[in-house]
Amino acid sequence: MPTPLTTAERWPALPAADWEPTRRALHMYLQIVGKTRLTLSPLVNHWWQVPFYVTPRGLTTSAMPYAGGSLEALFDFHDHELRLFTCNGDTRTLRLPEMKSVADFYEQYQKALTELGVQVHLWIMPVEVAELNTPFDEQTESVAYDADAVHRCWRILLESARVLGEFRGRFIGKSSPVHFFWGSFDLAVSRFSGRPAPPHPGGAPHLGQWVMQEAYSHEVSSAGWWPGGAGYEASYYSYVYPQPSDFAQAKVPAPAYYDKDLGEFILPYEAVRTAPNPEKLLLEFLESTYAAAASLGHWDRVALEREATVTT
Template sequence: MELFPAMPLAEWRDTKETLHRFAQIVGKIRLAASVRRNHWWNVTFHLTGRGFTTRPMGRPGRDPVFTIDFDFVGHQLVVSTLDGTAISVPLPGQSVASFHHELFAALAALGIRVDLPVPRPYDLPDSARPFAEDTEHAAYDPARANRYWQVLSQVSLVLEEFAAGFSGKVSPVHHFWHSLDIAHTRFSDRHVDQPSGVGPVTREAYSRELVSFGFWFGDDTLGEPAFYSYTAPEPAGLDGEPLVPAAARWVARNGSHLAVLPYADARAASDPRAVVLGFYESAYRAGAGRAGWDTAAFASPGGITDPLLRPVGPYDA
């Protein structure tokens, strides 16, 4: 398969909007049924060979241990328990309301009770409408849904390769359901004092100084898929730092700046993987350098921290 196949937002926007809400329903179940982790790492999805998964979850003594998996090859949602019992819900032909109904019926049939404190979309235009009442979003193109997973899988491997170069505190490479992006984050572990009016989601996500890297499929403010990076809190002068390749640029967004490399420019390169790795590295050098990180101390070339173990030639591995 072609590395980074075409994924114009306009060609699958309807499917994306439906899938985004499907993912938020499952993500909110994960939030309610998992042990909380720093920076909300417990709520994210991880990729599989057919889609992505919540990973095992369940409240001890109250629920069976269960997982929920999106299968973008067979185009179904699969709810499985530790004893091997599974119930599947088809993805095509569903509105958000019907998907919500069938998923919670499957959970009940498996003896799982999950209550969502806020059963509505998070940070989407229809955030006031309950999932159970959304019959508007009902598009599902199997080919586009499968392509979405393929792109995520390819980007995930590039992010994993990039992640190997840093030995400090890092997040997994994981898929966020609130914004439908895939990301990896590096931390300096300096504490960040958030203003008193900042909400709990942001306070926990940005409680430590960080540089984050990822990919998302585009939205109303940036209408194309793109690789991105940002530094939080943003150091002065960040948007004046150089980025590579030439197509990369700084974009003002929500009072700060994103380093952005359009997906179309990356996939047009002779070596897209190297171009994306170079972009992430330039964004890291910009953010970490401006923030005063000791980048040499954090270096882990090829995922190796001991200099005596690092290969020195092509035949030493």
């Protein structure tokens, strides 16, 4: 019988600087495959048709329809491969450590789709990355692939998805799945008040204002995990749109804090993984930030929450 993982193995360290080149490359790989799902799948409210889902092996698109069949793309972070499956039984595999550049991955991925009979036109410009304005097929610089860091990132996604799933289950109003957005490169779950929101002002790099307005068409409290980058370490976050007055002053468990630049609450991942009970600290953060958002925003909490979790 396998030996159970320790807490440190389930919640491993992931310093941002240690794997930054790999994180950047992996982000681009996920965007390329994610854009396939965006193209093939019919629109679902708030763009819920585009994210990946965490699996016991990595991240999957789930089934994507195409003319003549159905396709799934699975990033396997045990064997470090991208596996493509069709309903006809055909498969193709790309070895991630063997990719020479983002452009190389893009070329090989397109070749694999063609061999599988999947015709899809992808917009090749990265999105939601302020410092990057180069199309995928022109990103020819050599890439690094730190398999151990990628595996640790996936392990954190797996544990975080489990806790976010528990948090999601305490809400009986409209809520999103626990899913991974390839644009912003984060795991997220969202709860909704049921009321329309004011039009979002937009501002995300390479995303039209109408894209953001679809995402934030209704009042929402969102939380999740982000692996870091752009000067930030890996962290959990929580925000609300529109943001009520005094939200930034809400009482949250230490060492969580409100980041004025980001406009959201941040709980450093390092604090969670080294806590005596990581799950307990994370759930306290999720519940306290949501409670502040819902109470200050005058949500109908009695109607939206399971009775046992409603607090004042």
